[in-house]
Amino acid sequence: MVSAFIKNFVYEEVLVSALLFGALIRPSLISVVYVLFALLGPLLPPIKDSYGVPASTKVYIILVLLVSLLTASAQFAYQIYESVTRPDIDDYTDTCNTSSFDFWMRQTGFIRVKPNGGFDTVRVVTPEVLALLSSILTTIVCLALSHYASPASNVATPGAHVQPVRSIGSPLATPSKSAKFASALILALKRLGDVAIILFVGFVGVIQPSLLNAVYFLAFLFVATWWASYTPLHRRVYNAIKRMLIFYTAVHFLGIYIYQIPFVQHALPAGSFPARLIGFVAIVRSECPEWWTLSVISAHYWTAFANALLVLTLYYALVVQYKGSRYGLLRSLTCVGSGESSIHEEMSCAIVDALLK
Structure with a gap:
């Protein structure tokens, strides 16, 4: 097992x-x-x-x-x-x-x-x-x-001892203040993760200026402008943006990887204006007569390596962050429901809960 x-x-x-x-x-x-x-x-x-x-x-x-x-x-x-x-x-x-x-x-x-x-x-x-x-x-x-365990193993035997159920109002059923604070702090960190992932998106957008990276920069400007105007950005809209970025980063990294295959570099020469405009840079190369080796091209700037690594890292970071925050925060009844809450409201509720409880 x-x-x-x-x-x-x-x-x-x-x-x-x-x-x-x-x-x-x-x-x-x-x-x-x-x-x-x-x-x-x-x-x-x-x-x-x-x-x-x-x-x-x-x-x-x-x-x-x-x-x-x-x-x-x-x-x-x-x-x-x-x-x-x-x-x-x-x-x-x-x-x-x-x-x-x-x-x-x-x-x-x-x-x-x-x-x-x-x-x-x-x-x-x-x-x-x-x-x-x-x-x-x-x-x-x-x-x-x-x-x-199999369902049969969970069936109680006739002589099994049954523990009495404690009432809701008992002291043991009430979480301590430290537990409440820790829970509220974790929820606040999740909202800070929403902010951090957008900052990461903006950083990837400027590491190697190109048409492919421009999408990240535009997404960063869109969300940052929305936040700056203090207009509620509902959870479903924010999730839609992250889903779009997850799909785009996957396609982007796949394109960068496919460009490292030699016949693709022959079709779209490395260093040409179309390749640089799109954002394709040759990182590795394998050619005859040393067909068994994989040479790392050092003629380009370090941003070519950093861009590929950051795009891949951004993809997995977006997936992890999306899974952890797609349903919003679990808050008290004084806060709005997570289904239609905004980023500002969720972060405010989490911080207030942490300070007051």
């Missing part, structure tokens, strides 16, 4: 991290699928102690396992094929620039293993190994092992 916390940690942290790391060290079309799975994982509902694994989470875990088995089998078959048909590695190097078959195999993610290549020897197959091992572990922990 495994706790729900362990299950959530395995499929939300271990599986997602393995897929993302594998994709980052080998940009290719197959790795795009790993990135999609890594971005989709945090959006799924969590596993709870009193319920079974949600259907959508089951489908996700099984789908990742099947795709990992397929890609690992294909990678294994390709390496065998190359070893049998061209045992001399120099033959592969000689046709590196002339063979369209080898070129598109590398774009897909099938890169021949070069002996004595250091980290690059295992880098080309590491994504499949990580995806397969992490998906098998996730399937066993989340689907094969139980995380809650």
Whole structure:
């Protein structure tokens, strides 16, 4: 029996991290699928102690396992094929620039293993190994092992001792002042999280000026102007803005990642005006005759690296913050309901509760 916390940690942290790391060290079309799975994982509902694994989470875990088995089998078959048909590695190097078959195999993610290549020897197959091992572990922990007791075990026996129910007005049923203050403080911090995430959005918008990053800056200006006018920003509107940003950051990071695949850089040359205007910058490159290496391009400013990292960080931060505050604050009856409350009202109520209780 495994706790729900362990299950959530395995499929939300271990599986997602393995897929993302594998994709980052080998940009290719197959790795795009790993990135999609890594971005989709945090959006799924969590596993709870009193319920079974949600259907959508089951489908996700099984789908990742099947795709990992397929890609690992294909990678294994390709390496065998190359070893049998061209045992001399120099033959592969000689046709590196002339063979369209080898070129598109590398774009897909099938890169021949070069002996004595250091980290690059295992880098080309590491994504499949990580995806397969992490998906098998996730399937066993989340689907094969139980995380809650069976209903029959919860049925009381005839001789079971029943504790008397305390009245509502008893001292033990009344929370202490310190507990009230801690609860109100946590709720106030959640509202501060709403402010912090918008400031983060604005920072991402200016780290690398481009059309893609302009959306973040415009979203920041919109929300900041709304707050400055002290006009109530209802929770459903704020949630809609965050949902839009979650979707956009996922697409944005996916675009940055796809641009690192060599054939995309050939179609839209790095450093060209259209690429710079849109916001696509080549961060890594792999070319013949050193087809087994992944070179980090140092000719560009550090903002190219920071932008990709910040967009990915913003995506996961938005997902976590949205899950924690989508329903607003739980406040006393003196405050307005969370369904139609504004950010100003929620923060004011939380601070007042913390000071007065």
